[in-house]
Amino acid sequence: MARPHIxxxxxxxxxxxxxxxxxxRLDVDSKILSRDDADDSSTAIVRYAAGWQRTTPEYxxxxxxxxxxxxxxxxxxxEYAKHTYAFLPAGYLRERAESSQGAVLLTMFYGxxxxxxxxxxxxDEKLLVDYVNxxxxxxxxxxxxxxxxxxxxxxxxxxxxxxxxxxxxxxxPPHRVPPGMAKPQWTHPMVEELYTLEGDYVWGDxxxxxxxxxxxxxxxxxxGPAGTDTGYHLFVRTVNGPxxxxxxxxxxxxxWDPPHQPILPPELQPYGQxxxxxxxx
Numbered sequence: 001m002a003r004p005h006i007x008x009x010x011x012x013x014x015x016x017x018x019x020x021x022x023x024x025r026l027d028v029d030s031k032i033l034s035r036d037d038a039d040d041s042s043t044a045i046v047r048y049a050a051g052w053q054r055t056t057p058e059y060x061x062x063x064x065x066x067x068x069x070x071x072x073x074x075x076x077x078x079e080y081a082k083h084t085y086a087f088l089p090a091g092y093l094r095e096r097a098e099s100s101q102g103a104v105l106l107t108m109f110y111g112x113x114x115x116x117x118x119x120x121x122x123x124d125e126k127l128l129v130d131y132v133n134x135x136x137x138x139x140x141x142x143x144x145x146x147x148x149x150x151x152x153x154x155x156x157x158x159x160x161x162x163x164x165x166x167x168x169x170x171x172x173p174p175h176r177v178p179p180g181m182a183k184p185q186w187t188h189p190m191v192e193e194l195y196t197l198e199g200d201y202v203w204g205d206x207x208x209x210x211x212x213x214x215x216x217x218x219x220x221x222x223x224g225p226a227g228t229d230t231g232y233h234l235f236v237r238t239v240n241g242p243x244x245x246x247x248x249x250x251x252x253x254x255x256w257d258p259p260h261q262p263i264l265p266p267e268l269q270p271y272g273q274x275x276x277x278x279x280x281x
Contacts, residue, residue, distance in 0.1 A: 003036045004265035006216040007223060008194075008209045011045055013271035020044065022113035024060055027052065034193075034216045040112040043193065043216070046105045048073060053098035059120045062111030063127065064088045065158075065167065067235050069197070071103035078131060083197075085132040085157045085167070091116070091123035106195055106235060126161045134169055143168075145245050151176050164242035165190075167235070172199075174231035177254070183225030184248040191239035192217040199232030204252065207260035210275045225254045 011031055019026040021035070021042065028046050035042040041062075048071070065087045072081045075097045080086060088094075090110075139153035155169040185205070194201075194215040201209045204225045209215075217223070219240070236243075260274045 002038045003034045003041075003191075003216050003218075005218040005221055005263055006034055006214065006265065006268065007206055007221075007263045008203070008213045008215045009033070009262065009264055009268050009271055010210065010273070010275050011195075011212040011214055012275060013273055014268075016047065020046070020109075020113050022109075022115075024058075024113040024115050033195075033214045039110075041108075041110050042113075043106070043108050043214075045069070046107045048099040048103045048105070050100065050102035052102070053096075054094065055096060057093055057095050059091050059093045059116045059123075060088075060109075061114050061116050062090050062109055064092075064113070065108040065110070065237075066105045067157075067195075069104045069106055071099065071101055073097065073099045073103040073105065080131070081133075083134055085129070085134065087127065087129040087158050087167075089123040089127040091120045092128065093120050093123075108193075108237065129158045132157050139171060145243070159242075163240070165238050165240070166242055167237045169197075170234045170236045172228050172232050174199075174229060176231075177227045177229075180251075181254045182251040183227075183254060184251055185222040185224040186245050186247045187220055187222045188217065188238075188246065189219055189244055190241040191219060192243070193237040193239060195235040197233040197235060200228055200230040201232045201234070202227050202229065202256060202258065204254045204258050206262055207258050207274060210277075212275070222248060225252055227254060227256075229256055 014031045016029045020030050028048055031045040033043045067085045068080050068082050072079050076095050134155045137155045141153040143154040144152050152172045158167045196209055196211050196213040198211050205223055262272050264272050
């Protein structure tokens with residue numbers, strides 16, 4: 001069945017588990033947000049305790065992509081601080097890794113995260129993105145689909161040279177509403193994965209997704225309309241191709257207070273509660 005449609009779950013509701021589903025990181029804590037039962041790829045929040053370290057070289061047999069949510073992790077002498085990004089291809093050798101203060105990473109594994117059992121024969125250099133610091137980048141509104149509302153912008157992190165799959169940060173200012181409080185739903189021919197770093201993303205058909213909200217938006221599933229009263233900052237990844245938006249022709253009404261009715265697979269339904277809004281005073 002591969003990964004099920006997930007729209008949306010708050011990561012805060014999912015309990016921590018020890019280790020990962022492979023043998024590579026048995027000494028970390030994790031929250032599995034989605035997992036493919038065919039190729040065992042997954043998206044997880046991975047927590048490294050203060051003082052965690054690896055002092056001998058190792059590599060994974062699958063690609064590892066991550067964005068630092070909190071703290072910092074040092075790999076091969078390079079420090080990855082909050083919101084820095086990397087894509088480390090299968091076979092990429094970690095000579096040493098450590099986290100003196102602890103770290104929390106949003107991590108995408110492209111298969112089972114298991115360690116290599118023989119010396120690495122190298123990795124695909126075309127896939128390597130060894131370090132991106134988005135805090136040094138400008139937001140680019142010119143990269144946004146012109147069919148979307150004005151005011152949004154992108155910071156590109158990666159584009160796969162073979163598939164066109166892409167990972168990027170996506171932001172919106174507050175008070176961005178659908179014109180006339182009505183807008184079509186939309187979908188994609190590929191998977192769109194979303195993680196809310198900050199702010200609220202209001203789905204007219206699903207409810208209010210807040211910081212920590214996660215989606216695995218399957219192909220050809222229509223959702224929306226959507227808007228934001230607070231603004232938002234998202235990590236976005238496409239799977240099985242570049243980003244393509246397909247809009248319906250019918251406009252549907254939008255409200256700032258839609259009912260909370262996420263679409264979740266059975267294993268995530270116990271964690272489908274909304275977050276309790278907190279005042280900013």
